[in-house]
Amino acid sequence: MRVLRRLARLLPSGRPLPEREWSVRHRAILWILAAHIVGLFVFALLRHRPAGAAVLIVIPLLVALAAAAQPVFSHNVRAAAATLGLMGTSAVLVQLGDGMIEMHFHFFVMLVVITFYQEWRAFLIAAGFVLVEHAVVGVLWPQTVYSHAAAWHHPVRWALIHAAFITGAGAAAVVNWSFADRAQDAERRIAARLAYEAGHDPLTGALNRREFDRRLAAAGAGTCALVGLDLDRFKIVNDSCGHAAGDTLLCQVTDLMREQLDAGDVLARVGGDEFVILLPGRTVEQGSAVAERIRKAVAGYRFAYQGRVFSVGVSAGVAAFTDGDDPQDAMRAADAACYAAKHHGRNRVHVVASGDDQVEWQRDQAHWAERLMNAINRDDLVLYYQPIVPVGGAEAGAGAFGELLIRLRGEDGGLIGPGVFLPAAERYNLMTSIDRWVIGATFARLATRYRSGAAAGVSVGAEHFSINLSGASLGDPRLLDYIRDQLAQHHIPPHVICFEVTETVAVGDVGRAVAFIAELRELGCRFALDDFGSGLSGFTYLKQFPVDFVKIDGTFVRGIVEDRVDRAMVEAVNRISHEMGLRTIAEFVEDTVVLDALRTIGVDYAQGYGTGIPVPFDEWLAVPAVGRHAARTVAPV
Numbered sequence: 001m002r003v004l005r006r007l008a009r010l011l012p013s014g015r016p017l018p019e020r021e022w023s024v025r026h027r028a029i030l031w032i033l034a035a036h037i038v039g040l041f042v043f044a045l046l047r048h049r050p051a052g053a054a055v056l057i058v059i060p061l062l063v064a065l066a067a068a069a070q071p072v073f074s075h076n077v078r079a080a081a082a083t084l085g086l087m088g089t090s091a092v093l094v095q096l097g098d099g100m101i102e103m104h105f106h107f108f109v110m111l112v113v114i115t116f117y118q119e120w121r122a123f124l125i126a127a128g129f130v131l132v133e134h135a136v137v138g139v140l141w142p143q144t145v146y147s148h149a150a151a152w153h154h155p156v157r158w159a160l161i162h163a164a165f166i167t168g169a170g171a172a173a174v175v176n177w178s179f180a181d182r183a184q185d186a187e188r189r190i191a192a193r194l195a196y197e198a199g200h201d202p203l204t205g206a207l208n209r210r211e212f213d214r215r216l217a218a219a220g221a222g223t224c225a226l227v228g229l230d231l232d233r234f235k236i237v238n239d240s241c242g243h244a245a246g247d248t249l250l251c252q253v254t255d256l257m258r259e260q261l262d263a264g265d266v267l268a269r270v271g272g273d274e275f276v277i278l279l280p281g282r283t284v285e286q287g288s289a290v291a292e293r294i295r296k297a298v299a300g301y302r303f304a305y306q307g308r309v310f311s312v313g314v315s316a317g318v319a320a321f322t323d324g325d326d327p328q329d330a331m332r333a334a335d336a337a338c339y340a341a342k343h344h345g346r347n348r349v350h351v352v353a354s355g356d357d358q359v360e361w362q363r364d365q366a367h368w369a370e371r372l373m374n375a376i377n378r379d380d381l382v383l384y385y386q387p388i389v390p391v392g393g394a395e396a397g398a399g400a401f402g403e404l405l406i407r408l409r410g411e412d413g414g415l416i417g418p419g420v421f422l423p424a425a426e427r428y429n430l431m432t433s434i435d436r437w438v439i440g441a442t443f444a445r446l447a448t449r450y451r452s453g454a455a456a457g458v459s460v461g462a463e464h465f466s467i468n469l470s471g472a473s474l475g476d477p478r479l480l481d482y483i484r485d486q487l488a489q490h491h492i493p494p495h496v497i498c499f500e501v502t503e504t505v506a507v508g509d510v511g512r513a514v515a516f517i518a519e520l521r522e523l524g525c526r527f528a529l530d531d532f533g534s535g536l537s538g539f540t541y542l543k544q545f546p547v548d549f550v551k552i553d554g555t556f557v558r559g560i561v562e563d564r565v566d567r568a569m570v571e572a573v574n575r576i577s578h579e580m581g582l583r584t585i586a587e588f589v590e591d592t593v594v595l596d597a598l599r600t601i602g603v604d605y606a607q608g609y610g611t612g613i614p615v616p617f618d619e620w621l622a623v624p625a626v627g628r629h630a631a632r633t634v635a636p637v
Contacts, residue, residue: 017118022075025116029082030069032113036089037061040096047096057092061085076121083122086110087129094133099146107133115174118181123174201269203247204254212268216278216327224280224321225287228334229257229294231273232313232346237303245305249312256301260293276334284320284351291316291349299347313347320352332366339427368424375408376433382407382415383441385620387612388466388585388605391598403466403500403607404442405614406434431470432479438467439486442497442617447490449621466498466528471505475512480519487523494524498549502530510541517546528585533573543580550577552603554588560597567597574603 017025037058044054064085068078090106097103107130114126137145142155199211207215216226231253238246250273257267257275266278279287298314317337321330333352341350375381384405407415425431442465473479487494499520506513506529517527528549529542533556542550552573559566574584586598589608598606 015118016075022117026068026075026078026082029086029113029116030065033061033065033068033082033085033089036086037065040089040092043093043096049096057096061088061092064088079117079119079122080125083114083117083125084129086113087126087133091129091133094145204251204269206254206275207266207268209268209270212266212270212276212278213327213331215266216321216331219278219280219321219327222281222323223283224278225282225284225290226319226321226330226334227277227279227287227291227294228317228319228331228338229275229277229291230315230338230342231298232315232342233310234273234312237305237310237312241305241308248305249303249310252303253298253301253312253314256297257294260290260297265290274338276331278321284318287318287320288349288351291318295347295349315341315346316349317341318349318351336361336366365424365427368421369428369430372408372421372425372430372434376430376437380409381434381437381441382409383438383445383617384614385617386607386614388464388607389611391586391595391603391606401464401466401605402612402620403468404438404617406438426470426472429472431472432476435467435469435473435479436482439483442467443486443490443492445617445621446492446496450491463496464498464526465496466500468500468530471502474501474505475509475516480516483520483525484523495526498526498528500528500530500551503532503553506541506545510544514544514546521546531587533569539576542576547582549585549605550582551585551587551607554586554608557586557588557594557598557608558590560601561593567601570598570603571601574601578602 016022040061041054041058044057045051049057064081067073067081068085070078073081087107087110090103090110093106094100094103111123111126111130114122117123134145142152142158146152146155146158199207199214201208231250234246234249237249250269254267254269254275257277261267261277264280266280268276268278270276277290279290282290295314295316298312301312303310303312315338317334317340319330319333319337321327337350337352341348344350384407385402386405387400387402389401406418408418408421410416422431422434425434446465469479486492487497499517501513501517506517521527526549527545527547528551529545529547530551531553532542532550533553550573552570556566556569556573560570561567570586577584583604585605585607586594586603587607589595589598589606590610592610594608595606595610
């Protein structure tokens with residue numbers, strides 16, 4: 001039985017061909033049959049058969065051709081008719097050839113042609129026809145099949161001889177068929193794998209974004225629920241244990257989500273740790289219930305990796321998708337709801353409601369992100385300059401010191417402040433692009449300033465131009481390379497550039513911040529720690545940061561006149577910074593009363609609307625340095 005099973009596995013499967021492939025092969029076989037009918041009619045005339053007799057000979061073949069060509073019949077019936085027709089041409093050829101041995105070769109050829117169908121029914125009909133032709137007709141009327149006396153006297157023997165050869169031809173045809181069958185199976189597997197890979201995420205096996213969009217666009221009539229999901233605290237696992245751990249976690253969480261879904265639900269991974277689910281036929285309320293089940297399952301899950309245990313969560317947003325809705329609008333609504341869930345504390349489900357402020361805000365952010373990308377590409381951002389002045393008055397020969405700020409040029413030509421568009425830049429990871437633009441634009445203008453001699457009368461080494469860096473840029477080696485290239489390209493003295501990073505960003509990754517600051521200081525650039533005092537651990541980490549300036553958080557500076565705690569905080573920051581050899585800058589200085597208090601405390605510099613309002617950088621550069629310095633000496637406030 002084992003031998004038989006192995007032999008069975010060697011045989012072709014005989015599965016039906018795809019419709020298109022079967023039609024192509026069947027059409028070819030019909031043409032072969034039609035050509036044989038014409039050829040046999042002509043051959044019958046050449047063999048001196050009357051025309052009427054020649055017609056009678058081919059009529060059965062014409063009937064078989066007509067039946068095989070009828071689309072109303074099934075594939076099996078049409079293939080059987082074509083098979084009988086083809087094998088009939090072999091029998092007619094043998095009879096017209098008076099049983100010549102050479103004519104029997106035609107049976108071998110037709111057996112191979114029949115394997116074009118790649119189905120056992122047609123092949124067995126062909127084999128049965130040959131059996132009847134030789135074992136029945138050849139034995140009862142041997143003169144119609146064989147052309148020599150030996151076969152007439154011993155028809156069974158010659159039937160067996162022919163059977164052996166026919167069996168060999170049939171076996172060869174089956175082997176060839178089996179090879180073709182295996183090749184097609186391999187092609188189908190490759191095609192199926194490519195189709196699967198084109199529509200699925202290779203890591204988790206969930207659908208990818210492109211396939212999900214196709215399924216969403218093809219969703220049936222009625223209401224569907226869309227659920228957008230984003231893992232919470234995934235970055236902790238990825239950063240602390242590596243991407244291999246993160247990939248393992250993603251696969252396990254994907255399995256957890258699948259367990260909460262029905263067979264008809266559609267799960268896709270559309271980002272690093274972002275997922276989306278289509279729930280056909282579900283209302284928003286039902287979708288919210290599914291999202292809540294998933295949230296609880298993920299919240300209760302503990303991920304163990306190399307002896308360490310992590311807990312993660314998931315934030316989910318639910319939106320409706322009904323007939324007539326734009327699929328991408330529905331996706332944006334679900335994404336906005338998911339972001340709202342994260343914004344409200346994470347590990348929760350947010351359902352889109354009519355007039356949802358959070359969703360509208362998120363859509364507004366997407367709009368600002370789009371405008372910001374266009375502005376970066378079209379160079380529609382504008383640099384502003386706000387002076388940073390010595391609290392004790394200008395020193396003789398001192399150069400300019402100021403911070404470069406950014407504005408967005410509006411569609412009406414007006415300028416839009418950073419408070420409007422920077423949240424969108426942070427949400428959509430555009431901060432590094434903004435930082436690059438500011439650095440490039442600042443360096444290009446300073447290069448022109450130094451080439452034109454506009455800084456004459458002021459020591460270049462005494463000037464400082466401060467540029468903010470975002471948390472996304474901190475530690476980016478590509479940005480370091482960009483800064484080096486820009487310094488070299490524009491021949492900017494590095495010591496005139498001061499980069500700023502906020503305390504909270506620096507403390508968020510001390511090692512990376514220290515290394516990044518050290519690289520820039522090695523180039524010769526200065527560094528300032530911005531918004532100092534806003535964090536809870538500022539003094540703990542201050543000694544680790546190799547900075548030149550400490551900018552005291554403006555929330556304390558504003559209240560130093562009325563609030564004793566604020567004044568004490570400013571005094572403490574100033575005193576400790578001076579002990580470390582650092583200079584201090586007070587932010588948000590709005591009037592002379594605050595400036596006098598800072599002078600009493602001993603703060604080095606002040607910045608705010610009380611010491612100088614922001615002005616377009618190009619206009620500031622157009623004023624001669626000596627004139628600007630003199631004006632500032634007379635009226636620093």
